[in-house]
Amino acid sequence: MSSFGFGLMTAAVLAIATVGFTMQFAVTNVLNLAYGSVMINSAFVAYYFNKHGMNAWITLIFGVILGSVVSWAINKFVFTPFQRRNLAPITVVIVALGVDLIGTFGLQAIVGGGYVSFSVSPGREFHILGMFLSGMQLIILAICAVVLILVHWLLKYTRLGKAMRATSANANLARNSGVKTQRVISTTWLISGALCGLAGTIFALNTGVFEATSAQLYIVMLLAAMFLGGPGEPYGAMFGALTIGLATEISAAYISPQYKEVVAFVVLLGMLTFRPYGIFGSEKTN
Amino acid sequence: MSVELSQAGQVLTATNLSAGYDGRAIVQGVNVEATPGKVVSIVGPNGSGKSTLLKSLVGVVPVLAGTVAIGSRDITNFAPEKVATLGVGYVPQIDDVFPPLTVKENLEIGGFLLPRHDVAGRIEAVLEFFPRLKEMLTRKAGKLSGGERKMLAMGRVLMLAPSVLVLDEPTANLAPMVATQLLEEYIRGFADHGSTVLLVEQRAKAALRISDWTCVLGGGRVVLEGAPKDLERDPVFVESFLGGAARH
Ligand SMILES: Nc1ncnc2c1ncn2[C@@H]1O[C@H](COP(=O)(O)OP(=O)(O)OP(=O)(O)O)[C@@H](O)[C@H]1O
Ligand SMILES: [Mg+2]
Numbered sequence: 001m002s003s004f005g006f007g008l009m010t011a012a013v014l015a016i017a018t019v020g021f022t023m024q025f026a027v028t029n030v031l032n033l034a035y036g037s038v039m040i041n042s043a044f045v046a047y048y049f050n051k052h053g054m055n056a057w058i059t060l061i062f063g064v065i066l067g068s069v070v071s072w073a074i075n076k077f078v079f080t081p082f083q084r085r086n087l088a089p090i091t092v093v094i095v096a097l098g099v100d101l102i103g104t105f106g107l108q109a110i111v112g113g114g115y116v117s118f119s120v121s122p123g124r125e126f127h128i129l130g131m132f133l134s135g136m137q138l139i140i141l142a143i144c145a146v147v148l149i150l151v152h153w154l155l156k157y158t159r160l161g162k163a164m165r166a167t168s169a170n171a172n173l174a175r176n177s178g179v180k181t182q183r184v185i186s187t188t189w190l191i192s193g194a195l196c197g198l199a200g201t202i203f204a205l206n207t208g209v210f211e212a213t214s215a216q217l218y219i220v221m222l223l224a225a226m227f228l229g230g231p232g233e234p235y236g237a238m239f240g241a242l243t244i245g246l247a248t249e250i251s252a253a254y255i256s257p258q259y260k261e262v263v264a265f266v267v268l269l270g271m272l273t274f275r276p277y278g279i280f281g282s283e284k285t286n
Numbered sequence: 287m288s289v290e291l292s293q294a295g296q297v298l299t300a301t302n303l304s305a306g307y308d309g310r311a312i313v314q315g316v317n318v319e320a321t322p323g324k325v326v327s328i329v330g331p332n333g334s335g336k337s338t339l340l341k342s343l344v345g346v347v348p349v350l351a352g353t354v355a356i357g358s359r360d361i362t363n364f365a366p367e368k369v370a371t372l373g374v375g376y377v378p379q380i381d382d383v384f385p386p387l388t389v390k391e392n393l394e395i396g397g398f399l400l401p402r403h404d405v406a407g408r409i410e411a412v413l414e415f416f417p418r419l420k421e422m423l424t425r426k427a428g429k430l431s432g433g434e435r436k437m438l439a440m441g442r443v444l445m446l447a448p449s450v451l452v453l454d455e456p457t458a459n460l461a462p463m464v465a466t467q468l469l470e471e472y473i474r475g476f477a478d479h480g481s482t483v484l485l486v487e488q489r490a491k492a493a494l495r496i497s498d499w500t501c502v503l504g505g506g507r508v509v510l511e512g513a514p515k516d517l518e519r520d521p522v523f524v525e526s527f528l529g530g531a532a533r534h
Contacts, residue, residue: 159402162387166395169384172346175366176376177442178399 003253004246005131011245012144013203017218018225018237019151020195024071026168026232027188029089030079033096033219037103038074038193039200040215042067044111046201047118056120057139060201067197072189074099100219108212115209140202147198148238154191155234164188168232217261221248224268230278239279243267291415293449295322295482296373298343302352305342306506311350312338313506320450320484325477327485327493329527330503336486337379339503340454343484344376345369356450371399375443379454379486382439385428389419392427392438396445405445412441415472433464440472450482458488465489469496490527494518502527 017039024032046063050056078099082092123135133141155161166174167181167188174181203218204210225244229236244267248260255263271278298320306312313335320326328336341347343354345366353362356372369376384392393412397405413420416437422430427438436456443451453473457465469487474496477483487493494500494514502510502523510523517523 159398162391162394163398165387165391166384169386170381172366173378173381173384174395176344176346176370176378177395178367178370178446179395180367 003250005133005137006252007246007249008131009137009140009206009245010249011242012141013199013206014221014225014245015238015241016144016147016195016202017199018222018229018241019148019234020192020199021222022226022229022232022234022237023164023188023192023195025226026234027164027192028075028079028185030075030083031093031096032071032074032079033093034074034099034103035196035222036215036218037100037107038067038070038196039203039218040210040212041070041103041107042197042200043204043210043215044107044212047116047204050118050120051116056118056205059118060143060198063201064194064197067200068190068194071193071196072186075189076186104213104216111212113211115211117209118205120205136205140206143198143202147195151195151234160184160187220261220268221264224264224271227268227271227276228279230280233278233280236278236280291411291444291447292375292451292476292479292481293373293447294480295449296357297321297355298374298450298452298482298484299355300339300343300352301355303339303342303349303354304351305338305347305349307338307347309350311506313342313503315352316503316506316508318484318501318508320482322449322482323477323480324498325474325483325485325496326499326501327487327497328501328503329487329490329493334503335506336503337454338506340376340452340484340486341378344374344452346376346378370446373446373449374452375446375448375450376452377439377443377454377456379458383427383430383435383442386426388424388426389430389438390423392442393445396442399446408445408447412444415444416441432459433461436460436468440468448481450484451476452484454486455488456485457492465492469493490523 021032021035024030042063045066046059049059049062078095079092082095120136126133126135126138155165163174163179163184166177166179167184171181200215203215207214221244225240226237228240228243229238244264247267248263251263252260300316300318303316304311304314316339318326328339330336338347342349345364345368349363353360355361356374361369361372384395387395390409393409394405397408400408418434419437419441422434427435430438440456456473457468460468469492473483473485485493494517497514500511500514500517501508510517510520512520
């Protein structure tokens, strides 16, 4: 049953990360493989403030800001110039992979190869639905729940959110309707980047100890969760994250923790083979 | 015909227009003028560049030479979102709705440029015009039938009360009855109300019936144009587009 608790935590963090990732993919058409490195960089920035005495929960804000600004900047100064040249979509994917390596190993060059951890009190332990969860874990779950509700509200009830979905569905038609899609896309990078930064920081908090390369394989989890829920589907992403989070942690308990990403990868391959539009998805409905 | 759905029009002019993809001109040296209160239609075989012409007018495809103007204002190569602010409503031939968005959300995006508090009232007005959409406000656009979907596509552009309507084969895939109604009631109605209508229509006979002026596009050029009653008597036109119907 403890693996279920771990699974729930992994799923919660993964849900935030995947929602941001899939939002980027849907609205901006970039499969941002550098996502993991932005996550871990955000975590380190938050950690830096924590190390200098700031409360870990407050440092989350700095993780969020860094993720947001850096994602926006990567798009503005790296992806957009490449996209403008009308190269094959695969080019941007390869560029993103390059950015990921630079982001990860650049960070490692700065902070060194050692493990670090936030100084944060785990709080007292709660016994809920057969799971033992620390106060810290409950706070993380609460943050995830609130953020997912906010994302839902954004997409469903705000002008910006509807413009984001319209841009994702048919960018030209959105422009014909007067939507400044370039601005919508920039804003999407800020928002999805904020989710990325938040996910990175709570990932680090949740893992306990982490280092510069800790999120290197996270992209496999992201891709698996995204394809499970259907690429570009924020609600699917939440479902995909829950499934992958539980599946990887439960299998980790029964097989070996080292195989977490392998399990995610197997799910990813299965999805790509049998249901490339996700569990619920059908080929674009038009 | 609801009074405030579309507005009295402005003149839309294309002069010596060349446009195409990747710097290659598909449409070449085209002159078209659409004026308020009139339906100007464009007919021509598949691949003759009809859609490319319309797209270049609304900023979706780059203009390579020549000009596009609304009234006296040069709008050549304006971005589509800018063209929308000038009162031009464009319904593309395909991909004319946002499939994952609901009917209501599609209309809301259509009204994106409106002041926030005007949107609901405007949706009401459009729904009065297309009452069938009323019962399916929460349905996803991707799940609509062909006819319902076209109504939504038209409804989306009507949200901004356009003065110029640019319509690319609005009757494609519609049942004949629905197509006739759309053309003769709605589209002709916009022009009678004073709007400017530029219409691409595959079915030449139907196009002539509601048009004031018709251009025939062939290989990206205007090969023939005239008032419908003259074209109906033109042997070349009759032979190629009306299946020799004039002889009967
Ligand atoms: N996105 C594109 N990129 C390159 N070439 C294109 C593109 N879209 C259309 N074309 C080419 O431009 C030419 C004209 O196409 P267009 O769609 O304008 O014709 P059309 O008259 O609208 O045809 P239809 O009656 O089938 O709608 C065709 O040869 C087509 O292959
Ligand atoms: Mg066409």
